[in-house]
Amino acid sequence: MTTRLLLAPAVAMLAFGSSAIAQAPAQPKPVQRADFIRTLDGRFNAIDANHDGRISKEEMAAEQQRQLQQAKTKIAQQLQAKFKQLDTNKDGQLSVQEFMAATPAIRTTESPEQMIARVDANKDGKVSADEFRAPELAKFNRVDANHDGVVTPDEIRRAAGGK
Numbered sequence: 001m002t003t004r005l006l007l008a009p010a011v012a013m014l015a016f017g018s019s020a021i022a023q024a025p026a027q028p029k030p031v032q033r034a035d036f037i038r039t040l041d042g043r044f045n046a047i048d049a050n051h052d053g054r055i056s057k058e059e060m061a062a063e064q065q066r067q068l069q070q071a072k073t074k075i076a077q078q079l080q081a082k083f084k085q086l087d088t089n090k091d092g093q094l095s096v097q098e099f100m101a102a103t104p105a106i107r108t109t110e111s112p113e114q115m116i117a118r119v120d121a122n123k124d125g126k127v128s129a130d131e132f133r134a135p136e137l138a139k140f141n142r143v144d145a146n147h148d149g150v151v152t153p154d155e156i157r158r159a160a161g162g163k
């Protein structure tokens with residue numbers, strides 16, 4: 001059960017284009033729509049390695065690998081920290097290797113093609129900056145209950161917690 005709790009944030013991170021709002025509750029500050037778009041564009045540009053304004057299958061695959069690597073590193077660090085905690089009252093009954101081996105493997109659930117297809121509105125096999133923004137902005141607008149262009153911590157809580 002503990003393992004699942006530890007894994008949840010990292011796995012959520014793997015979902016394409018999910019992190020900006022997902023991370024917001026951790027830092028309870030209002031999010032301006034303009035800042036949100038800037039963040040999205042920054043992420044788009046980071047993924048668009050050759051800066052041709054389109055995310056290709058290869059660029060998406062590279063981003064997926066990068067996120068997967070980050071998630072693995074983070075989880076490994078969390079597990080090691082957890083192990084140290086546990087090991088203060090036990091005496092090496094469980095090796096770090098055994099402990100780590102007991103954790104489920106992390107992998108992405110979607111291929112780069114699937115991730116692109118999900119947002120590729122004009123079906124040209126690549127993701128433009130507009131296509132990249134669209135699902136996130138839709139999410140933003142949904143969370144922004146009073147439509148004032150600012151997502152407040154309250155609105156995030158309500159969106160996350162209730163219908």
Ligand SMILES: [Ca+2]
Nearest residue numbers: 048050052054
């Ligand atoms: Ca590109």
Ligand SMILES: [Ca+2]
Nearest residue numbers: 120122124126
């Ligand atoms: Ca497209």
Ligand SMILES: [Ca+2]
Nearest residue numbers: 144146148150
């Ligand atoms: Ca609002």
